Amino acid sequence: MPVMKDSGYAGEVMWLGHVAAGGGIRAAAVEALDLGFAGVSGGRHAGVNRPSCSRVRNLYPDGTEIRNVRQLSILSAEEMAAIAEEIGLAALDPRHLGVSIVLRGIPDFTHVPPSSRLQGPDGVTLTIDMENRPCTLPAREIEIDEPGHGRRFKPAAEGRRGVTAWVERPGRLVLGDAMRLFVPEQRGWAPA
Secondary structure, three states, X not given: OOOEEEEEEEEEXXXXXXXXXXXXXXXXEEOEEEXXXXXXXXXXXXXXXXXXXXXXXXXXXXXXXXXXXXXEEEEEHHHHHHHHHHHOOOOOOHHHHOOOEEEEOOOOHHHOOOOOEXXXXXXXXXXXXXXXXXXXXXXXXXXXXXXXXXHHHHHHHOOOOOEEEEEEEOEEEEOXXXXXXXXXXXXXXXXX
C-alpha cells in the first residue's frame, strides 16, 4: 500500500520565477523552470546543501552546512489574493516575494502537511519541507513599488506565505502545467 496518498487536488502553475544568486529576492518571471537535484541552476537558493540560517538556529550555529530543503518557494494564488486585499492592493506581484512557483487550486495550501509531494506532468516531483514564515524581505520589495503597503505584508502573510520545497525528481515545469498533490498517509501528531 502506498504511503503517499493522492489528495485529489491539483494546482495549476500560474506563475514561474527565477531569483538570481547573489542579489536580492526579487524574482524574474520565466516561461519554464528546469529543475535539477540542486533546484534551479543559478538560483538564490540552489544547491544540494546550504549554510544554516536563523530558521534552524536552535539546532545549529549559523553557517553550519546542512541539507538544502529550501530550494524553492511555492505560493498559492488564492492566498496571495487574500494578502493583497488585506494590505490594500488590487493584486500582489509575485516578483516581490522571491517566489519560484505560484499555484492555483489547492485550498489551505500553506498548511499542506510537510513531506507532501507536488508532481508535474513529466514526473518532476517536489517535496514540501514546511510553511515559509513571513519575513521583512518581501515587505521591502513591495514598498519600493507600492509605497505604504509593504509594512503591512508580514502580518497579512501570516499563515498564507506558502511553503518551501526541494526537488525529489528532476524535470521541467511550464506555465499552465498541473501539479498533483500527494500527502503522507498518517494521522496528525498528537502527543498525549
